[in-house]
Amino acid sequence: MAQEADPPPPPPKRRRRKPKLGDTRQLFARLREQLAAGTASLADLAKLVAEGLEVDASVIYVTRPGELLELAATWGLNIGAVGHTRLRLGEGIIGITASSGDIMNLADAQNHPRYVYRAETGEEAMASMLAVPVKRAGRTLGVIGVMSKEARTYTTVEVESLATVAMLLAEILAKAGAIDVSDEGFSETLPRRYGGHVLSGGIARGKILPYGAAAPIARLLTDDPETELKRLDEAVETANKHLDGLIAANTPGGSASRDVLEAYRMLAQSSGWLSQVREAINDGLTAETAVDKVARSLRERMRRITDPYLRERLADIEDMIGRLMVALGGMAPKPERADGMILLVRRLGPADLLDWHTRGIAGVAIEEASQSGHAAIMARALGLPALQVDRGAVENAQEDDDALLDAEGATLILHPEPEVIAVYDRALESRSQRAATLASYRDRPAITKDGTELKLMLNVGLALELDQLERTGADGIGLYRTEIAALAAGGIPDIAGQAAEYGRVLDRANGRPVQFRTLDLGADKLLPGEPAPTEENPAMGWRSLRVALDRPAILRRQLRALLLGAQGRPLSIMFPMVATVEEFRTARDLLEAEAARIRPAPERLDAGTMLEVPALLFQLPGLLAEADFISVGTNDLLQFLFAADRGTPELADRYDTLSAPVLELLEKLVTYCQEAGVPLSICGEAAGRPLDALAFAALGVTTLSMSGNAILPVKSVLVEADLTALRPVLRELRRAGAAGGSIREPLAVWAREHNLPI
Ligand code: PEP
Ligand code: MG
Numbered sequence: 001m002a003q004e005a006d007p008p009p010p011p012p013k014r015r016r017r018k019p020k021l022g023d024t025r026q027l028f029a030r031l032r033e034q035l036a037a038g039t040a041s042l043a044d045l046a047k048l049v050a051e052g053l054e055v056d057a058s059v060i061y062v063t064r065p066g067e068l069l070e071l072a073a074t075w076g077l078n079i080g081a082v083g084h085t086r087l088r089l090g091e092g093i094i095g096i097t098a099s100s101g102d103i104m105n106l107a108d109a110q111n112h113p114r115y116v117y118r119a120e121t122g123e124e125a126m127a128s129m130l131a132v133p134v135k136r137a138g139r140t141l142g143v144i145g146v147m148s149k150e151a152r153t154y155t156t157v158e159v160e161s162l163a164t165v166a167m168l169l170a171e172i173l174a175k176a177g178a179i180d181v182s183d184e185g186f187s188e189t190l191p192r193r194y195g196g197h198v199l200s201g202g203i204a205r206g207k208i209l210p211y212g213a214a215a216p217i218a219r220l221l222t223d224d225p226e227t228e229l230k231r232l233d234e235a236v237e238t239a240n241k242h243l244d245g246l247i248a249a250n251t252p253g254g255s256a257s258r259d260v261l262e263a264y265r266m267l268a269q270s271s272g273w274l275s276q277v278r279e280a281i282n283d284g285l286t287a288e289t290a291v292d293k294v295a296r297s298l299r300e301r302m303r304r305i306t307d308p309y310l311r312e313r314l315a316d317i318e319d320m321i322g323r324l325m326v327a328l329g330g331m332a333p334k335p336e337r338a339d340g341m342i343l344l345v346r347r348l349g350p351a352d353l354l355d356w357h358t359r360g361i362a363g364v365a366i367e368e369a370s371q372s373g374h375a376a377i378m379a380r381a382l383g384l385p386a387l388q389v390d391r392g393a394v395e396n397a398q399e400d401d402d403a404l405l406d407a408e409g410a411t412l413i414l415h416p417e418p419e420v421i422a423v424y425d426r427a428l429e430s431r432s433q434r435a436a437t438l439a440s441y442r443d444r445p446a447i448t449k450d451g452t453e454l455k456l457m458l459n460v461g462l463a464l465e466l467d468q469l470e471r472t473g474a475d476g477i478g479l480y481r482t483e484i485a486a487l488a489a490g491g492i493p494d495i496a497g498q499a500a501e502y503g504r505v506l507d508r509a510n511g512r513p514v515q516f517r518t519l520d521l522g523a524d525k526l527l528p529g530e531p532a533p534t535e536e537n538p539a540m541g542w543r544s545l546r547v548a549l550d551r552p553a554i555l556r557r558q559l560r561a562l563l564l565g566a567q568g569r570p571l572s573i574m575f576p577m578v579a580t581v582e583e584f585r586t587a588r589d590l591l592e593a594e595a596a597r598i599r600p601a602p603e604r605l606d607a608g609t610m611l612e613v614p615a616l617l618f619q620l621p622g623l624l625a626e627a628d629f630i631s632v633g634t635n636d637l638l639q640f641l642f643a644a645d646r647g648t649p650e651l652a653d654r655y656d657t658l659s660a661p662v663l664e665l666l667e668k669l670v671t672y673c674q675e676a677g678v679p680l681s682i683c684g685e686a687a688g689r690p691l692d693a694l695a696f697a698a699l700g701v702t703t704l705s706m707s708g709n710a711i712l713p714v715k716s717v718l719v720e721a722d723l724t725a726l727r728p729v730l731r732e733l734r735r736a737g738a739a740g741g742s743i744r745e746p747l748a749v750w751a752r753e754h755n756l757p758i
Contacts, residue, residue, distance in 0.1 A: 024161045027052030028284035032221040042073035050075040055146040062142035078122040092116030097131040104131045107153045127151040136170035192414040194393045199376035202385030204363030208403040209341040232287040235327035288328040295321045363405040365389040380707040438712035442473040449722040457705035466508040468708030476512035478705020479683040483519045495561045502565030520544045520576035544577035559594040568600035574608040581622040612636035624676035634684025656742035657686040660734045670700040690717040698726045
């Protein structure tokens with residue numbers, strides 16, 4: 001694309017007035033004319049923008065091989081700088097805009113700490129700057145900026161207008177071939193690394209599959225707003241019909257949740273965003289471009305909002321936007337197969353993860369997830385490498401980019417260099433060697449050096465995980481999450497189906513103990529088709545046993561199925577999310593009522609409870625008199641103890657199981673349970689972390705239940721450990737850490753000094 005030769009255009013000299021909506025409309029109309037005529041050059045565009053927004057200068061930078069940005073056009077700055085001025089990605093305001101993907105709106109750009117001065121541009125006369133990244137299908141193609149001599153912050157209308165021009169510019173660049181987006185040399189094909197947190201260990205190599213980002217929009221501008229408004233109305237109607245379907249399917253006969261859904265619909269429709277979309281269509285954008293534009297500015301606002309209530313409300317609108325984009329054809333449906341691919345998503349529920357697993361993915365990176373969230377648990381159950389990845393990855397990845405998911409070192413690498421691939425291949429090799437070493441522990445009993453006998457049990461939820469009983473030599477199943485099969489099946493099976501499943505589990509356990517947990521649905525474990533909870537705090541909402549006790553029919557059916565499946569064999573059942581002894585008693589009474597009707601009666605029937613709600617800790621005498629066993633669910637217990645959502649990545653490292661308050665709680669619990677003669681186990685994810693398991697064993701917990709891939713690593717540490725030597729060290733560390741911080745590091749140092757394979 002040719003840049004106009006001299007003479008350099010004089011900077012426009014006009015008194016600034018507030019841009020009106022009409023200006024934007026005019027700007028888009030002129031852009032459309034130029035695009036339609038196929039004559040648009042970058043220089044024309046720079047001029048149009050400067051005039052349209054009434055600024056003193058505009059610049060267009062495009063990405064060049066080697067992570068560079070080159071000045072490709074300007075209006076108002078020295079034209080001689082075009083083709084010469086270059087900035088590295090991350091250098092100066094333009095470079096930061098490109099690397100962060102964020103809009104920069106600076107009243108005093110030259111005093112920004114990372115401002116970089118380029119004398120050849122003549123930009124010293126400019127005070128303020130507004131820079132917007134130019135992106136297409138997740139790739140940053142350049143940056144468009146406007147500048148003014150006057151120090152001022154640009155208005156929302158100006159920011160949104162320039163953001164829309166940036167969308168158009170992306171299409172112009174791609175169509176005109178100024179940028180070949182498939183060119184190997186561009187910065188997007190250089191390696192890019194994203195950090196995060198490991199959700200499920202492992203390494204995967206494959207093509208990336210970003211899902212959930214909007215697809216490139218084929219038609220951006222229109223001269224027929226009427227038709228576009230009609231398309232929008234039809235899409236709104238389609239989205240509403242879908243919502244109607246959800247309401248009808250989930251609230252037979254009408255109920256409180258119908259009101260909630262209706263309220264959601266009202267909110268999604270009534271808030272000003274739909275009129276913003278209409279306004280943008282009247283400005284000359286197609287329906288999907290207009291929805292996309294409003295979505296972008298919404299996301300920008302969401303980033304700045306910390307109030308969780310407001311965030312949720314905006315998320316509701318974002319959900320509606322997603323539905324509209326699908327209805328308008330601006331978002332792709334799921335692909336049939338995704339064999340060997342690395343899925344990259346913003347959020348993911350366990351049912352969806354399972355769905356993707358059946359489509360063949362080799363690993364998954366999720367922007368909003370945490371270690372004890374259910375997607376993570378599901379990934380571990382499936383042995384699928386999974387990573388919580390830094391925000392921005394979804395936005396910046398392009399389908400079919402080469403990727404390396406390192407869910408050991410907590411990194412996602414797009415376009416890894418050959419040398420890096422070679423390093424990972426070696427790592428894969430050493431992993432298989434370690435697996436061979438661990439396998440040698442399979443048949444050894446879990447007895448520590450000081451002679452403490454431990455039971456290492458499995459957490460499972462899917463039939464395919466039962467193989468792990470043999471593979472790991474586990475002592476039994478400490479937590480059978482019955483809801484996982486329901487999530488996998490897309491609904492709760494009938495009594496016969498459930499009984500057959502539970503019977504098969506007991507068959508496979510072959511006399512080893514199994515603790516079945518009744519359905520723990522709700523919060524992030526939603527059956528397909530169920531609407532996302534509209535409660536403010538679903539994890540603390542109407543879920544799990546709370547629903548079961550209010551609507552006992554489902555629980556009674558499940559208890560009957562468990563008794564039938566046992567066929568006279570010993571049966572252990574535990575209830576999730578118990579908050580009071582009374583709740584436990586009610587659930588146990590239901591079990592006994594069912595048990596009285598079923599023959600053959602189980603040889604032994606135990607009713608226990610999960611300990612996940614802190615209030616239960618203050619009812620221990622009553623609880624221990626009634627419960628046959630207790631299993632601590634550290635995932636939920638910690639989130640309620642520290643008031644820290646288990647699904648929030650920002651909190652993932654903030655509070656630790658290995659800290660004085662948690663260890664003190666567990667120590668007291670051990671003493672109480674021992675005195676009452678009630679078996680105690682820990683089945684939260686912490687039990688599967690070798691260092692945590694070591695500390696729990698030192699506190700006197702003798703049964704630990706964990707996912708299959710944790711059994712051998714935990715056992716390999718415990719059998720080499722001397723708990724008698726560890727106890728005084730642990731006491732000292734707890735004293736030193738009385739302020740509540742983590743004692744993980746010093747404990748790990750001790751473990752390594754004692755040659756434990758941590
Ligand atoms: C827990 O909360 O620790 C637990 C084991 O239950 P879930 O992870 O299924 O909520
Ligand atoms: Mg739980």
